[in-house]
Amino acid sequence: MSVAVDDDLWSAIGDPTRRRMLDLLLAEGAGTPTTLSERLPVTRQAVSKHLVILDRVGLVHVTPSGREKRYQVDEAQLARAAAQLADVGSTWDARLRRIKGIAEAIQRRQEK
Amino acid sequence: MSVAVDDDLWSAIGDPTRRRMLDLLLAEGAGTPTTLSERLPVTRQAVSKHLVILDRVGLVHVTPSGREKRYQVDEAQLARAAAQLADVGSTWDARLRRIKGIAEAIQRRQEK
DNA sequence: GCTTTCTGCAACGTTTGGTTGCAGATCAAC
DNA sequence: GTTGATCTGCAACCAAACGTTGCAGAAAGC
Numbered sequence: 347m348s349v350a351v352d353d354d355l356w357s358a359i360g361d362p363t364r365r366r367m368l369d370l371l372l373a374e375g376a377g378t379p380t381t382l383s384e385r386l387p388v389t390r391q392a393v394s395k396h397l398v399i400l401d402r403v404g405l406v407h408v409t410p411s412g413r414e415k416r417y418q419v420d421e422a423q424l425a426r427a428a429a430q431l432a433d434v435g436s437t438w439d440a441r442l443r444r445i446k447g448i449a450e451a452i453q454r455r456q457e458k
Numbered sequence: 459m460s461v462a463v464d465d466d467l468w469s470a471i472g473d474p475t476r477r478r479m480l481d482l483l484l485a486e487g488a489g490t491p492t493t494l495s496e497r498l499p500v501t502r503q504a505v506s507k508h509l510v511i512l513d514r515v516g517l518v519h520v521t522p523s524g525r526e527k528r529y530q531v532d533e534a535q536l537a538r539a540a541a542q543l544a545d546v547g548s549t550w551d552a553r554l555r556r557i558k559g560i561a562e563a564i565q566r567r568q569e570k
Numbered sequence: 571g572c573t574t575t576c577t578g579c580a581a582c583g584t585t586t587g588g589t590t591g592c593a594g595a596t597c598a599a600c
Numbered sequence: 601g602t603t604g605a606t607c608t609g610c611a612a613c614c615a616a617a618c619g620t621t622g623c624a625g626a627a628a629g630c
Contacts, residue, residue: 353474361472361586361587363587378608380606380608388588390608392588394609396587412595412607413595413596413606413608414596414606415607425550430547431546435539435543435544438484438540442536442537445484445487445533475619501621502576503578503620525576526577526627527577575628578624579622581620581623582619583618584618586615588614589615590611590612591612593611594608598603598604598605599605600601600602
């Protein structure tokens with residue numbers, strides 16, 4: 347019954363910039379702070395900080411390669427995050443349906 | 459292809475305290491700033507500010523009743539939010555599966 | 571009436587997302 | 601190998617968001 351959401355994971359994907367970064371990394375396979383910041387409305391520094399946060403919760407990996415740092419999404423962890431999103435959404439849906447059911451039952455009783 | 463997420467709606471449900479408030483309102487049908495703050499680890503003031511935010515994006519309604527303010531969830535809007543969560547989650551899932559499929563195809567080609 | 575209780579407003583502190591500026595490290599070209 | 605371009609991290613700083621406390625106003629209960 348409990349939603350059992352990992353707050354750290356949620357807050358990591360709660361930021362819109364970080365969500366777009368994950369989308370970019372998914373679409374292009376990998377990216378560096380510089381390449382990512384070129385397609386985002388924020389500076390390289392901001393991107394870099396976000397990557398540290400995403401790395402800390404395990405949503406991405408780093409592979410230092412020479413002078414640049416190549417980041418990739420951790421597929422298992424992102425799948426876990428996606429599952430949590432779906433879980434919260436479906437929990438809300440279920441409760442809403444239950445409420446709607448109760449409301450309709452009252453309605454029927456009044457119409458009787 | 460685009461996820462088309464409403465950033466305001468998302469950031470409203472991105473805050474853990476607001477998510478718990480929505481859960482409480484769903485479970486108990488309604489609540490006031492005072493009753494909600496009793497079951498949350500924050501003060502009434504914080505709850506009150508969050509309710510304003512939730513109201514602004516339409517996730518809750520207010521019904522002033524004497525000296526207290528009764529808040530309820532807007533079912534349609536919450537359903538919309540739940541759908542967005544599920545949407546982002548399934549989009550990620552789909553992309554992950556596609557990547558996994560490509561990886562396996564490469565694997566098969568190498569094994570040939 | 572008087573007290574209690576629910577509320578909003580204002581001031582304040584802390585964290586977080588963002589910026590700019592600067593210095594270190596690596597690659598590439600001469 | 602020196603020089604120059606580029607990728608990076610660190611530090612200082614700013615603004616917005618989340619949280620607090622303190623106070624004043626309005627409605628209920630006595």
